Ligand SMILES: C[S@@+](CC[C@H](N)C(=O)[O-])C[C@H]1O[C@@H](n2cnc3c(N)ncnc32)[C@H](O)[C@@H]1O
Ligand SMILES: Nc1nc2[nH]cc(C(=O)O)c2c(=O)[nH]1
């Protein structure tokens with residue numbers, strides 16, 4: 001449900017735009033039911049709540065209208081929960097944009113958890129928040145995500161430095177894997193991504209108080225369309241076997257290509 005335009009990294013959530021009351025709200029780009037397309041829960045019917053606004057700008061972002069050109073409707077938590085409850089699924093995926101930018105995401109997760117929902121949070125791993133999260137689906141961003149001038153979908157590389165500075169926060173990553181059941185889901189294009197993944201895992205294993213098993217590391221092919229996935233997925237599957245990590249498909253792209261609300 002893309003509605004109003006916002007140019008802020010953190011889209012307004014204070015209700016001013018609507019003159020709303022004390023009820024907390026979130027900028028919502030879309031809310032829909034689908035099958036979880038990625039990760040260890042792939043195939044599970046789930047309701048997706050997609051917040052708008054991101055602190056990064058991956059050149060390949062498949063959710064352009066939450067990052068590069070964010071749009072949203074402001075929904076109260078009450079409205080969000082009511083819409084979630086209108087579907088049958090018992091799993092909710094809170095995603096974005098970057099859902100943990102918004103402190104109101106914590107209360108949304110609390111309300112969903114109280115109602116018995118299993119919650120997955122899709123996050124880029126740069127922000128930690130204390131919330132009832134059943135699965136932290138963390139996707140740390142590699143150098144190959146940086147919007148250099150030749151890869152910038154919008155300008156001429158204005159975001160490259162900010163993205164590069166912010167994309168890895170070891171402290172936040174360690175806090176997430178220590179606090180929650182988690183998976184680390186890397187977007188991989190080719191062999192050149194592998195040394196950086198191994199280095200990052202080495203650093204994270206050095207600082208985190210919990211073991212990070214190779215089985216919790218997932219390689220996901222880069223591709224927002226069927227055509228692009230056809231170019232990347234076989235090599236990425238081979239890399240997963242070679243390094244002993246898991247491979248995750250992008251089931252929703254196979255099924256529905258790049259259609260919205262899927
Ligand atoms: C749109 S992001 C939103 C959550 C959070 N900002 C993040 O990046 O994890 C949801 C998932 O899609 C992945 N993703 C985005 N664009 C992609 C692309 N073109 N190919 C493969 N994965 C992509 C992200 O890495 C993340 O795992
Ligand atoms: N079906 C489906 N599964 C997904 N898993 C993570 C998604 C996301 O955008 O965070 C996503 C998505 O957009 N659609």
Ligand code: SF4
Pocket residue numbers: 054055056057058061062063066067096097098124141
């Ligand atoms: S961190 Fe996630 S939402 Fe933000 S630009 Fe990257 S893929 Fe898109």
Ligand SMILES: [Mg+2]
Pocket residue numbers: 062063
């Ligand atoms: Mg998606």
